[in-house]
Amino acid sequence: MKRRDILLIGGILLVALVLFLFLQLGKQPGAEVIIRVDGQEQGRYSLSADGSYSLNSGTNLLRIENGKAYMEEANCPDHYCMRQGQISRTGETITCLPNKLTVTVSGGENFAEIVG
């Protein structure tokens, strides 16, 4: 291990740390989740109301409870999306790759867009 090595490894860790802080500071309690399939928005559900929602013509079942969203059922072979736990802060995402589906928490800042 030379000085160069330590600089390079240290550099990678520093980038990770800065990025981490930057992303964490940007996180806030979310207002709703955005459902996207293949990058296309399919719908939004408020985090403030409990309920179960069938997504993407029934491939995935999303549950919202106590302001948190999680994947309750899925027809994908790996079921990784069901193991991804609960999300509630902006930017947090559940991904079901086989179904190309993502559930992302949003702050609801686009509310004006929908109303207006």
Next chain:
Amino acid sequence: MKVSKITSLGLFVALAMILSFIEHQIPPLVSVPGIKLGLPNVAIVFVLYGIGEKEAVAVSLVRLLLVSMLFGSMMSLMYGAAGAVLSLTVMILLKKSGKFSYVTVSVTGGVCHNIGQIAVACFVTKTSELLYYLPVLLISGTVAGVLIGLLAGIVIKRMEKQKKQ
């Protein structure tokens, strides 16, 4: 190609596959399906330093194909390929520069492996929010890379001793 070389390459493919299998049993580190620690990188670093660059590419490709055929899917092949190509390219370049130790080469290999995978995940789902996982992946890649590099160092020294005998 000498028989002894073919035999040792076969052994490394087997080692890489065992490590892939072990990795497959560990629950995903972060909540992106298919993103892995990169344990098979141990075998690749061994081959890269113990035998050669071409051989490292060959072992990596054979492992990738066999693993996705045995317990993967098209998706894991895409992930694995993106990770492996990026990681191999950077490791070979850094090794050729002759300026860095194998620990650093292994670390950058691990980190690039993860960057390649997250890039594919962002591309497949067209969701840039997946970048949130990048810091975790950079750190886990670095930690795994240091451990793998140290381990590879011990084995490479033993291999060199054996060669001399």
